[in-house]
Structure formats: C-alpha cells, structure tokens
Amino acid sequence: MQQSFPDTGLFSVTALDNVFKAGMARMTGGISPAGLVSLYCTWAAHLSMSPGKQVRLNEKALRKSYKSFCHMLASASPGEEGTCIEPLPQDRRFSHPGWQQWPFSQIYQNFLLTQQWWHNATTDIDGLSKAEENGLSFIARQMLDHYSPSNIPWLNPEVLQTTADQGGANLINGFQNFLEDMQRQLSDKPPVGVENFIPGKQVAITPGKVVYRNHLMELIQYSPTTETVQAEPILIVPAWIMKYYILDLSPHNSMVKYLVDNGHTVFMISWLNPTPKDRGLDMDDYRQLGVMAAIDAISDICPKQKIHTAGYCLGGTLLSITAATMAREGDDRLKTMTHFAAQVDFSEAGELMLFTDESQISYLEKMMWDQGVLDGSQMAGAFQILRSNDLIWSRMVHHYLLGEKDHMNDLMAWNSDLTRMPYKMHSHYLRSMFLNNELASGRYLVNDKPIAISDIHVPIFSVGTEQDHVAPWHSVYKLHLIADSEEITFVLTSGGHNAGIVSEPGHKHRHYRISAKKDQERYIDPDNWLVNTPIKEGSWWTEWHQWLVANSSGEVDAREPGKQAKYKPLCDAPGTYVHQV
Template identity: 60%
Template sequence: NLLEDWGRSSRGEGPVGIEAFKIGENLATTPGKVVYSNHLIELIQYSPTTDKVYAEPILFVPAWIMKYYIMDLSEHNSMVKFLVDNGYTVFMISWKNPTEEDRDLTLENYIDLGVGHALEQVSSIIPNKKIHTVGYCLGGTLLTLVAAALAKEDNSIIGSITLFAAQTDFSEAGELMLFIDHSQVAYLEDMMWEQGYLDTKQMKGAFQLLRSNDLIWSRVLHDYLLGQRAPMNDLMAWNSDATRMPYKMHSEYLEQLFMNNDFSEHRYKVHGKPVSLGDIDCPLFVVGAEKDHVAPWKSVYKIKHLTRTEVTFLLTSGGHNAGIISEPGHPNRHYRVSLKKKSDKYLSPDKWLESTGVKEGSWWLEWERWLVSKNEAEKVAPPKMGIKGSVAKSLIDAPGHYVLEH
C-alpha cells in the first residue's frame, strides 16, 4: 500500500479509489445551468423540482480554497438537492482555479468579481427580492466583508446570512496558529512570488498536522502496518480535489485578516472605506463544529458579540467538513442551537455549551425551518433560467467548466 501510494503521488495521481468518483457523473449531479461567468467565477442556477418555490433565492459562496461541490456531493447527501427539493431557488458560485497568470488578483477582486457580481446576477434574475446568502469557511469570511460593505447602503439586497465554520475574528484561530506567524507568512509570500500562486500540496501538510492522529498516524497504522485500506468515499474524493490560491490575494488574506485581524478590529477597507461587522443588520445563522481544527467553534462563536443583530448559533457534531455534511438520516448526529436576540447579553462559549441542550439528528432540518421563517410566506412559480433574454438551450449545463480545472 505504501509503495502504491508513493508511486501514485510521484506521478501526480489521486488516491486509490478516486477513479470511481467523477464530477458530473456521481458527484455534483444536481441539474442546473451556468447562467453567468467571468474571469473568476461561474454562477450556477439549479433547476427547480417543485411546482412552487419560495420567492427569495439562496446564494452559496464557497471558500476559494475548495471546490463548490462539497455542497453537492452524492445524491443522498447533497445540500443543494435538499434545498431545491424543499422549494428553494439555489445559486452557487464556482471559483476558477487560478494559475500563474492570476497572480495579481486581489482580495477586492474576489469581493467584486466574485460575490459582488454573483449578487448582481441573482438580483437580475429574481428582481426586487432579498437574497439569502450562505458562506462556507473562507467563503463566509468573504461574504461577511461584502455584507458589511453593503450594510452602509440604505437598502442592502442581502436578506440573511448563514455561515458554515467561518471565522471573522482570527485572534484565537486555534491550532493553525502553530504553523503561521509573520516569518512563515514571509516565507509563503516568497514561494508564491516565484510561482504566482500557493499550490495545494504546499498547504496540505499543515491541515494534515492539525488532525495528525486521524489523517497521518491512523493511516500509517491501518493502511501500511495492518494493510487495511479504508474505502474511498465522496467526501474523501472531494477533499483530494483542492484548488490553488493567487499570490496577491492570499498574501492580503494572510497579512490583513489572519495575522493582523483587521476586519474584526475595524481596520479593513473595502473600496477605501472601513467596514465593520457591527453594521450588519440582517439575521445570522452561524454553524460551528465540535471537532473543527480549521475554524474552532469558539472562534466561530465570536461573531455573536461582534454584531448587533440577531444571531442563531448552532454547534454540530463532527469536524470542519463532515460536521457540515450532515444530511437527514445520517447516523449518530446531534447539535445544540439557540437564538441571541439584539437585546440579549453576551454569553461565553463555555457557559453557552453548559446551558444549551443537545438535539439528536441532522441540523439541516433546523436550518431549513429557520430559512422558512425568514422568507416570504407565499410561494411563487419558479423563475426562468438565467437573466431575461437568455436562451436556456445556449446555457452550459452544471457543473460547468471551472470545477473541472486541475
């Protein structure tokens, strides 16, 4: 097994068993169309499966270091399919996998060409309606930057924000701080300057060390000492399909957000104007995971005292990815949830954990009930695919082109 893995790695091949998982065949199969694209994103609109839909759409913002289809894995555990089947119109950002030519893309480009353009397109397809936004990991950080900037306007188009394992205050970012300090950032910037991006292999080791018992030593024991391979599954296949990060944008993220914590301390500027989480006034649904080593739940929890709006905080079992992909019927799942109203006093994470009861089952059902409460009561006919004047036959089928880039 060791020799086989060594050989596959040296040839640039994926792990054993990944051949059984193919994007568009048994991964990312929820029907839809790419209704917009630019240099940085493809925007997917999913086809309705119900006669009537909720009037207000949902827009997903994945992290730029992951491919979007973690939210659309297999048919049984696809979050996208779950929402579409429950009567929602769902849109998804699919990020381009950057190359050396994209080295000068900035964090503000990701704000504008990414989330900004996606919001504009969704608003064109479904005009005069609020948009319920969802951000995963760094996609959630990016989404809150956009929401804080839009909150300065008189009438933001964002109706609600859901965050999955997303940090907005990095002062206690957990075990990842063991690997990242100013000298390490300088080293990474030198490396990225030479090649124009940070490669997936160059960050994979740090994330493996965060969960070394699960991701390194257990594999050594079972695969190499006992000769017992764990079968490949859809989440493992997705996890091996990472993306690169452009030099300038990732340098800005590491320095300004991760190291200096500029956003939560009101120093970060969008289009030259400082933005603050305190300006966001739409309701938030924030999900942390008990065993998350990438975005520790107590760090995710901090948004409750950084905003002045109502925050529903949910803590789910599992880790950064497996805790989020927790579909109804998944065995051995539980969660805790509570609402913090605008007038409520702050409660420490330890006190919150102590005072909040455990619920069995999938948290997706809790979230879907929350989405219903934030949407317009009356359902409507599904919107047409793409903006007015689009010809459905000319649109590219989901999952599009960008997600296939290596």
C-alpha cells in the same frame, strides 16, 4: 548638486533572498526553520531562568518513573491489570486489545507518560505567551507522535498479530500500497478510488445550469423540483480553498439537493482554479468578481427579491466583508446571512495560528512569489499536520503495516480534489485576517475605507462544529460580540470542519445545539452557552430550512434556470471550472 541614484545592488540582494527562501520553502513544506529555531530559543531561554519550573519538571520525571515502575511490577503479577495513565479520548492509537498485554502495555504507558511530561515542559512557563506555549506544545507533540510505538512495527501488537496470522502478506500488500501511492504522487495522479467520484457523474449531479461566468467564477442556478418556491433565492459562497461540491456531494448528502427539494431557488458560486498567471488576483477581486457579480446576476434573474446568502469557511469571511461593504453603501439587497464554520474574528483561530506569525507568513510569501500561487498539496500538508494522528500516522499504520486498502468515499474524494490560491490574495488574507485581525477590529479597508461587521443588521444563522481544527467553534461564536444583527441564531453541531457541515437528515449519530439571541438580550459566554443549551438529535439542516422559511416572504412559481435572455444557460451544472486541475 549631487544626484542620488537607487542602489541597484539592493534589488539583486533582495531577489537572491527571495529565490533562496522560495527554494528552501519547497523543501520544508512551507514551514519556516527560522521560526522554529526562534521559538526553541525563546523556550530554552525562559526555562533556563525558571529554576522553580526546572525543579518541578525533575520532580514530575521522578514521579512518572515511579508510576511506570509500579505499573511494571503490577503487570508482572498474575491477575493484576490496570493503567497508570489513560490516553486522551480522541487518541485511538492504543485501542487494540494487544496493547493491554505485557510488554506492550508498559511500552505505550511509558510513551504516554513521556508525552505528558513534555506537555508540562512546554506550558506554564513564566514569560512565554499563550501563543508561544501553544506552538511549543504542538511541535513537541508532532515530534513525539513521529516516534509513537504504534508507528513501529515490532512494537505494535496489532501489526505483529496480523503479520503472524497472514504470514507476512500484510507487509507485502502494504509495500504494494506504498509503491502505488509513490507512483501516483510522482505522476501527479489522485489517490486510488477518486475515479469513482467524478463531478458531474457520481458527485455534483444536482441538475442545474451555469447562467453566468467571468474570469473568476461560474454561477450555477439549480433546477427546481417543486411547483412553487420561496420568494427569496439563496446564494451559497463556498471557500475557494477547495471545490464547491462539498455542498453537492452524492444525492443522499447533497445540501443543494436538500434545499431544492424543500422549495428553494439555489445559486452556487464555482470558483476558478487559479494558475500562476492569476498571481495578481486579490481579496477585492474575489469580492467584486465573485460575490457582488453573483448578487447582481441574481437580482436580475429574481427581480425585486432580496437574497438569502450563505458562506462556507473562507467564503463566509468573504461574504461578511461583502455584506458589511453593502451595508456601508446603503445596498439592502440581502435578506439574511448564514455562516458555515466561518470566522470574522481571528484572535483565537485555533492551531492554524501556529502557521501564521510574521516569520512564517514572510517565508510562505517567498514561495508563493516564486510559484505565483500556493499549491493545493502544500495547503493540504498543513491541514494534515493539524490532525497528524488521524491523517498521517494512523493511515500509515493501516495502509502500509496492516496492508489495508483505503475505502474511498465522496467526502474523501472531494478532499483530494485540490485547488490553488493566488499569491496576492492569499498573502493579503493571511496578513489582514490571521496576523492583524483587521476585520474584527474595524481596520479592514474596502475602497480605502474601513468596514465594520456591526453595520450588518440582517438576521444571521451561524454554524460551528465541535471538532473543528480550522475554525474552532469558540472563535466562530465570537460573531455574537461583533455583529449588531437583530437576531443571531447559533448552532453547534457534532463533527469536524467538513463532516459537521455535511450532516444530512438521516445521518446516524448526529446531534446539535441551537439557540437564538435577539438584539436586546445579554451576551452569554460560549462555555456557559454550551452547558445551558440542550442537545438535539439529528441534523441541523432541518432547523436552517425552517429558519429560511420563517425569514422569507412567501411562495412564488418555481424558476427554471436560463429564462432571461441575458442569462441563457452557458452549460449544464456542474460547469467547467470545477474540472480544472
């Protein structure tokens, strides 16, 4: 009988592929060249088989050329003003008055017409899926934004005027800014001004104690400021993609301080910043060592009381997984569940889906396999690309061409306090959520058994933000279709993924919409909900506080952290994990 042996050459070949792709991924910022080439070939093939679309694009090119020519003639006539195309509302690149003067008006109008033509060229093509069209349109926009006339100093009237007014001092200052940024980047230092927002000194200073710690997280219990508190404590589960203290920034905009001052016992998870030795941590470790360990500790500290829970972004997704698992197992310790810009259905997860097809995830996995973690700067780069106009090109113009200094604030400093993610966990998260949408379809396994969001029956408070590029509010709203809660209160607030959540009372120009859906009421689609739900001025925080009180059972004496012998204070808040770099 012939004995078979494993092909040892197969392992060396696979290792060679992994090492090669890992090295390439670091050079390309984790963006798969194969995915881009595949997308381009798909577009070119379908466009080549669509002669009608080609005729239409040629016709549009002629029309836009004619518009541009007419605009040039009109601009040459004294007293004639006007535009043939307006920038999109969020596009502020051409807001300076100098862009309305010839020849700059002609330059930026031609750019916008070209940008519009490429949008037409990459959309509405027979045979292309919506995801492919979104990807193509996004890539075309990124390439065009790179060559925007606003980024070219001799084509930007604001730069030219500033240079003339300052005798070129702005360019000297800009070059110094560039050298300083490069020096800090090469020496792995944070941006200028971050030193004024150190956790425990200027931010994350709400008094409290770390009452529990394991390898993955520290649990902070905050000190009360009122004589009595609501009976049910609050557990907040932040995303581990960034540090927790976005919810405890400066005293004036700290959600934690607001809750404590309004009579709530607040607990916060502060996650470990993983290193390559933590590469094997997975999603279930975050569930058990994170959320469940915190719930067990709080149940001991506040015996016989159910728990209000809140999860931010990825923390909200993990909280939903935990709540569904607890419901399946008959664990009824949760009183309510709140989502801050969190998704459970990832079928329409916005522009992040552009980075989460099989080609991209497989490519990214090779880099994480090699490093053991996904580095914070690599993840931050992906988020910057989603908002390249605001976070890359606009900053370049103001910082390097106009010579202006960045004015650091607490939210910006927090955003630069980067964290890492373990290889195994992040791979599992990307595949199970973004690629396969297992949680929404009832195929996500916990302990080898599927869980269902529909098993969660506690009242839910869900917050979406109007300008969210990470968790679009239409996607967050899909919770209405999946959850079987007795009540879902949905809030849509102004702002983006972070600024919309940090929306403290007294913040100017804030507004929100809110409505509650009982289990017997019919579903309303998000667009009709938007039209029929009135705008309220101010902060949604007050609504959440009132909702928590309405879903509580009364008041008890305030709880000082560390009273139980088992949970004696380990250190003062903000703890030690928040300082890990």
